[in-house]
Amino acid sequence: MQTIIADQEEPKCINHPQTATSVRCSKCLDPICLVCAIRTPVGLRCPKCTGAARGRDGTYFVPSLLAQVSRQQYLKALAAATAIGLVSGVAWGQFRYTGNIGDWSFWFALIIGLLAGEGVARAANERRSPQLQIAAAGTVLVAAVVALAWGVLVKEGLTFSQVRPYLGESVIRQYLGMTVPNALFTLFGMFLAAQRLKL
Ligand SMILES: [Zn+2]
Ligand SMILES: [Zn+2]
Numbered sequence: 514m515q516t517i518i519a520d521q522e523e524p525k526c527i528n529h530p531q532t533a534t535s536v537r538c539s540k541c542l543d544p545i546c547l548v549c550a551i552r553t554p555v556g557l558r559c560p561k562c563t564g565a566a567r568g569r570d571g572t573y574f575v576p577s578l579l580a581q582v583s584r585q586q587y588l589k590a591l592a593a594a595t596a597i598g599l600v601s602g603v604a605w606g607q608f609r610y611t612g613n614i615g616d617w618s619f620w621f622a623l624i625i626g627l628l629a630g631e632g633v634a635r636a637a638n639e640r641r642s643p644q645l646q647i648a649a650a651g652t653v654l655v656a657a658v659v660a661l662a663w664g665v666l667v668k669e670g671l672t673f674s675q676v677r678p679y680l681g682e683s684v685i686r687q688y689l690g691m692t693v694p695n696a697l698f699t700l701f702g703m704f705l706a707a708q709r710l711k712l
Contacts, residue, residue: 528560538562549573579641580712586637590645593636594629594652601625601652602659609690610664616690618660619698625656626702630709641712649706657699661690 523533524544532546539556550557551565551573560566565573582590605621629652637645665671679685686692 551575577712579639582637582640582642582645586640587644590633590637590648593632594648595655597625597629597632598652598655599659601628602656603663605656605660606663606668606690609660610668616687616692616695618690619692619694621660622653622657622695622698622702623705624702626653626705627709629653629656629702629706633706634709637710641710643712645710646707649710650703653699653702653706657690657695664689 523535524537526532526534526546526549527543528549529546532548534544534546536545536547536550536557537543538545538550538559538561539553540558540562543559543561545557545559548571549560549565551560551563553563560573563575565575567573601621601624605618605625608621609616609618629649633645633649633652634640662673665673665676676685676689680689680691
C-alpha cells in the first residue's frame with residue numbers, strides 16, 4: 514500500500530519507468546528524468562518534443578539541423594548525383610577517346626569529385642549526412658563506369674562480352690581507361706566528393 518501511494522506521488526519517467534522524477538516536460542507535461550531531459554531556452558523538454566535521438570549509451574541528443582535531411586532533399590540529391598554522374602561520365606569518356614594523347618584524362622576524376630560534392634550539397638540544401646557522402650562519392654564511381662562504357666559501347670559499338678576476352682592485354686585496358694592512375698584518381702575524387710558532405 515505504501516509503495517502504491519509513493520508511486521502516485523512520485524511520477525515515473527516516461528522513458529525510464531524505473532526512475533522516479535519530479536521534472537516535467539515544459540511542453541507536453543510528461544514526467545521525464547534527468548537522463549532524457551533536454552535543456553532548451555523554454556525549459557526542460559522531453560525527447561519527443563525536441564525531436565531528440567537516442568544514442569547508443571541510452572542518453573538523448575538533439576541532432577544538428579545540418580544532419581536533418583528530408584526525404585525530398587534526399588531525392589533531389591540522388592537526382593543531382595545521377596545527372597552529374599551520367600553527364601560528366603560521358604564527357605570523361607568522350608575526352609579519353611577523342612584526344613590522341615594517351616590517357617591523361619585521369620584528372621577528370623578530381624573535377625568530377627568537386628562537382629559531385631558541390632552538386633549533391635546544393636541539391637540537399639547544404640545538409641550533411643553519411644548517406645549524402647555515399648551519394649556524392651558514388652557519383653564519381655558512376656562517372657568512371659559511364660566513361661568506360663561510353664568508349665566501348667557507344668564509340669566502338671562493342672558489347673562488354675566481346676571485349677572481356679581481351680581484358681588481359683594492357684593495351685586494351687589502357688584503351689578502356691582501366692589504368693592505375695584512373696583508379697587512384699577515381700578514389701581521390703570520391704574522397705573529395707565525400708568530404709564536401711561531411712558533418
Ligand atoms: Zn514533451
Ligand atoms: Zn528518463
